[in-house]
Amino acid sequence: MFDFMDMSFDEPGEQTASEPYIPDAGECMRCGMCVSSCPTFRLFPIDEETPRRRIRTISKILVENLPISADERRHLDNCVQCRACESVCPSRMAYGQLFDQAQAGLKVTSGWLARLAFRLIENKDWLRRLMPLLAVYLKSGLQKPLRRSGLLKKLHLADAEALLGKPALQALAVSYPASVTTRGRVALFTGCIAEHFDRETLPAAIKLLNAIGYEVLVPPQQGCCGAIHQHNGQSAAGLIDDNIAVFNALDVDAVLHTATGCGAMLSEYQNDDDAGQLFRQRLCDINDFLLEFWPDDLQLTASELKVAVHEPCSQRNVLKNQQAVYALLQKIPGLSVVALADNPICCGAGGSYMLTHPDNAGQLRALKQQIIAATSADVVVSGNFGCGIFLSADGGRVEHPVQLLARQLPSCRTISKAFILSTSLTGCSIAVP
Template sequence: MFDFIDMDFDPAATLPSAGPYLPDAADCMRCGLCINTCPTFRLFQTPEETPRSRIRTLSKILVENQPITDAERLHLDNCLQCRACETVCPSRMAYGELFDQAQAHLAAAPQGLAKLAFCLIENKRWRRRLLPLLTLYLKSGVQKPLRHIGLLKKLHLEDANALLTRPALKPLAAHYPATGAAQGQVALFTGCIAEHFDNATLQAAIQLLNAIGYAVIVPPGQGCCGAVHQHNGQSATGLIENNINVFNALDVEAVLHTATGCGAMLSEYRHEDAEAADLFKQRLQDISGFLLAHWPDDLHLQASPEKVAVHEPCSQRNALKNQQNVYALLAKIPRLEVTPLPDNHLCCGAGGSYMLSHPDNAGQLRAMKQQAINGSGVERVVSSNFGCAVFMNAGGGEVVHPLQLMAGQLAVLPETVLRQTNIF
């Protein structure tokens, strides 16, 4: 057992008298309010697995410039970077940012499979060469015998293998004209692997935008948002610079993202050319908010008597804080019953690359999420983050992006028919 409030805390004794001031790491009051929000505390129930303890380690690294122990490193690495602790902290600790800064101090250059993963994320040409081979592998049926003889486990590929789905090989077109009365033009952020592994969501986004009168540009020069790099201590500067240059060069009303994980990263872009970064962020919007703001009064969706639960990804709840848009958007589908997934404040375990680096912790959190899904009595779950959906689906869930649900009901019916069928 340990005290939630640290009565012995003496800030004067803790803060270094000299050295660089790094925002917030030393401002923790040790009040303990963050403890119960933390998924790793839920898993381990120990003081070391709390945000408060990790903030202490971050302060050691960033402010006091002290070496940390192996145990401190282990507990720091167990963090999912869900940022739930930020939302309740009275000191407004910039936990996510401090964690990234510490990772940049600690992380070594990636090796082996991690190096290959970073290359694939960064390099479109590599992806185009390797994905047909992956398709062949998935079609061939060798997964089962490889798992059976234990080879995937030996090569540390079992967890990655479980997440694989057949990739879309055909790239998206660069331009999709509006189908409804023309209103304007937007750009779609597709990032890196989503074009291949979450193609259905991107297609749905394009269909919906076209239907509300917006032409969609998908600039082929865009690339990964940089989140995986930044959260793992690698430089994301080149990726950030590329996206800023590519999107700022376009004559569009908005730059829209569909995945909240990427959206959170994009909305916090920093660059030495602050003006360019600001221009990028001014035009950046979550697609749900954009669709809501521009939805024409005469565009009606077909009814669906389904019951769905909304999973609110951590990047949406704790960084973008716009989860209400999803509920408002789904309310446009007549008869659809929409409910929040119980325990939405708790991370599903995906955590970007966490599902691969910490499969046991991630699996336990996913099992809790699955229990919440089973208890909710819904037919399907919607999630606006691709990583969460992939991870929950690998555990037996049926999770889709809300845009896919919306686009599926898009067959436009004339208003007279709608009145006759009493849909409204």
């Protein structure tokens, strides 16, 4: 059963044994923890923009089968889905899962642009064919005149276009052998968009894994984790089943993810059969894996940089492993590491939220960038690809922790010739046997 917090004094509707349980007003602790942790309440300090009011709306949809008003729908949709409320709720409310169920229950028809995005995410071949066109567009010089024309805004593409980076056109290799004595084999989850636009993080992760003795497999049949679909009321069942089948077919010690947003979704796959259990048992965040299996004899080169750590909501509130990042970074001698002061508050990226609610997302990003500036950090790191590109959009630089770690690998560690030929990694000098 799922526990809700409801701060209103309305009587709950009739419930059956199979429905989510919603306590009545007398059972609510009235602690206000969910209110103070909500990013949209920070922007709009009204009760309608709090988790407790959204819970009331979700109750109408899932339990009472009542229609909701346009205002209730608007305030529900304003939710960033950061799940900070869930992590602080004494009643352990399953807010994320219930929010997804409510979105699916509304059965709203998506616009043409959203439908196109869903299809591209579902079909990796289509997405791959689009990448050369995007690369040509970015090189052509058409960006400035097209932006000035206002056409992108009319097509509702301006916000997505502003986040575009140079896409990788060459596919990752299927296998990357270890550069030292092999200790095991792992599979790398690359996602959908990140596979083309996060080509600094993925090779860095491979480089580190090879350096600690692990062969890395990158199965080309894998697909999107399904988060974008599920959080927007669409079915992610096909994507989930395909990923479980692809990774379960591999003889590996672990399935690793680099983006915490994808990792949060992967970790909550609801398949309860043997296949689903096997997938979840072998799933691991890259930071956790590196920290657990880091060799005692692998010493990184020193750095005097000051690094600020941004903790993505998916990492803080779902994976709950943000401390692994700090522990890993401490392996770099001389490095100064600080946490951003407002890490409990969402940066505004929220998966597709930065595209569906650009004004709200932009305000949250501005608040986060003020905090970043106040740290005077040389480098900002974030474990989530979406947060990284969103926070970097205004000229900033946010990178994944594994990028910083990979740059500090000692040049004396030999990397195999097969590895050099299969990727375009840059960084420390490499001796090829």
